[in-house]
Amino acid sequence: MAVIEAIATTYLEADAASVTFSSLGSYEHLQIRVSGRHNNSGGAGASIYIRFNGDTGSNYSTHTMQAYNGANTGADPYTGQAYVYAGGRITGPLTPSASNYGTSVIDILDYRNGSKNTTMQQMSGVVDDYSGNSFLWFSSSLWDNTAAVTSILLYPPSGSFLRGTEMTLYGLNSA
């Protein structure tokens, strides 16, 4: 048994409102690698949102540290949200090139442990987002629930992920 195994890859042949991973296996940790773009151009940002186990309650927190547009840096805390800001920012419809996709690596640790809430770390970067801005984003998030994670829903703030978006879920064994 390999230590790191690819559980599932979703490559969008057509635009899609969301991507769901629902067969998560019995690993110690999970990792999702995203090359993504969506058509949300709203001011709410171009993050990838995540929900676990279909929970739509205000049970999620996210803390971010980011650099953007050259000389700017900042950090933001969010709590009581109905989703995780998982992906920093990915590209949207107004970018200079239709071939420009953003990147995220999402680590979800100890996701089956019934004594722990689910916590995660995310690294992401995009050179041109929906309004031509560039972002480098490091963040962590919390789902305030000790249930084992059995499904992961990824979706944009509005609109759809665009054709060509690819997401791969990996499982990391501990034995």
Next chain:
Amino acid sequence: MPAFTVIDHTELGVAAAYWEETGIPTTYDHLMILVSGRDSSAGAGRYGHLQFGDGSLDTGTNYSATNLTARTATPTSSRDTGATKIPLYYISDDDDTANTFGTYKIWIPNYSNTANFKQAFAQTSAENASTTDYTWSLALIAGLWSSTDNIERIRITAGTGNWMQYSTFTLYGVTGA
């Protein structure tokens, strides 16, 4: 040959001041450590550290580090030189949201060579359902152990308290082609 091998996985059944792995073989190219941890101390005390050794643990002033950290809306950076350990900064503690554990993700490249000093790169986070300054933390850390010894021993120490029950430590050996 698989690229990743599990060298050790530990889930604490009772609280412990540190996790330590010894006898790390030199057969891999790199090491990766994933920690899902919670510290029994609070505030400034919840501040983990990393140390290395070849045989005995090196507690001398042979460590340096630089970091980019956010605990408020304004990220900051600082350096440590001549230190006795590499700071990994904050992790979730017993004052934070119940059952919430923080994350340390640590890469240690080329750990077994005996020609160069050893480097480590860490992404660390103290997660908490709070927007109050200093109750959460994000940090990126570059660390250096100024020794040409190979790394045979690794210790990750909790802050002023202990690693709490259910904290997990997974050490991977990473092989090149």
